[in-house]
Amino acid sequence: MTGFFKFISYLKSQFILFKSIKFKSPLIVHFQWLKVPQIDYYLLKLIKLNGVKIIITAHNVLPHDTGDRYEDIYKKIYSLVDAIIVHSNNTEIEIIEKFKVSSKKIHVIPHGILDIGQNIDSKKIDYYVEKFRSDYDLDKRIVFSALGKINDYKGYDLIVDAWNKDNVSNNEQLMLFIAGKGKHRKLDELKGKKNVTILNRFLLVEEFLAILKLTDFVLLPYTRISQSGILLTAINEKKRVVVSNIGGLADSFKFGEIGYILPELNYIELNKAIMHMALNVDAYPKEETWNKIFEYFDWENIGLKTQNLYSTL
Structure with missing residues (x-):
């Protein structure tokens, strides 16, 4: 029943939005998310009929972690709108190939760096840094971490298989820190490993940032x-990363080496x-590399690029 009321509430909010557009007659409406495509x-069709141009930001080619369920409706949406903002060249290419969208309609504007610790008490973060360092014996260890909500698309099967190889699993210099809520069938294979720590639960922001500060390489x-x-x-924390070459994951590497790009996506390469x-x-x-990366992902520069797109339309 809760889902039903959320759906009705969403319909109501979209109706209010359309009334506001009718009343104020904007030149452009920019959508960041479409919850019920x-x-x-x-x-979107009604907005277009009222002579308003539409921009949509495609944070992902299709809604996050939904497979191809919405492919047909997004083909219609991408065809209808006047401009699509994407965050990487790889995403631009994927939309062009998958949906036959004109390249003139797509504009690459990066997503800004995320500073989730802005309003957090640094003393609380320091407390968890020392707690985790002591509880999990992290002194003089090289820490690799996989953080955030546990989902299949994050490659946990590759992480488990890569870590289970003897050259890594028997190396006491290394520590794998998996921290975040979720289920994955492969995680049980890491139980009992002396160089693996799994916190399978919701993390406080202070805990998340503490683990990130203790991390040498994010997987x-x-x-x-x-x-x-x-x-x-x-x-944002100047952490080195090991990434697959999809979406915008490797974009930062054009400014310098900040880790490792996997040449192929398999556990042997990982x-x-x-x-x-x-x-x-x-x-x-x-x-100098970090400075160039921060300039590229700077929110003010991103705002100017977005404003220029509005002006162009």
């Missing part, structure tokens, strides 16, 4: 994604990457 499509062997909030948060990064743990990116 089958219904939102008809709202992001994602199988399907356009852009990652975990990646953008890790970059195992090689883990060993390579462990052997080169002291090879930190230059400050």
Whole structure:
């Protein structure tokens, strides 16, 4: 019943939005999310009939973690709107190939860096840093982490299989930290490993940031994604990453080496990457590299690019 009321509430909010558009007659409406695309499509059509141009930001090619369920309706939506903002060139190519959308309609504007610790008491973060360091014996260890909600698309099967190889699983210098809520059939295979810590629960923001600060390398062997909030948060903390070459995961590497891009998406390559990064743990990116990355993902620059798109339309 709760879902029903949420649905009715959403319909009501969209009706109010359309009334507001009718009353104020804007030149452009920019949508960041479409929660019920089958219904939102008809709202978009009504907006277009009123002479208003529409921009949609495609944070992902299709709604996150839904497979191809919405492919047909998004083909209609992408065809209808006047402009599509994507966060990476890979996403642009995927939309063009999958939906036959004109490249002139698509505009690449990056998603900004995420600083989730802005309003957090740093003393609380420091407390958890020391607690985790002591509780899990992290001193003098090279820490690899997989953080956030546990989902199949994040490549946990690859992480488990890569870590289970003897060269990693028997290496006491290394520690794998998996922290976040969710289920995955492969995680049980890591139980009992002395160099694995699994916190399978919801994390406080302070806990998340503490683990990130203790991390040397963040593992992001994602199988399907356009852009990652975990990646953008890790970059904000100047953390090195191991990424698959999909979506915008590898975009930062055009400014310099900040970790490792997997040449192929399988556990053997991930195992090689883990060993390579462990052997080169002291090879930190230059400050100049981080400065270029921060400039690229700067929210003010992103705002100007978005404003320029509005002006163009």
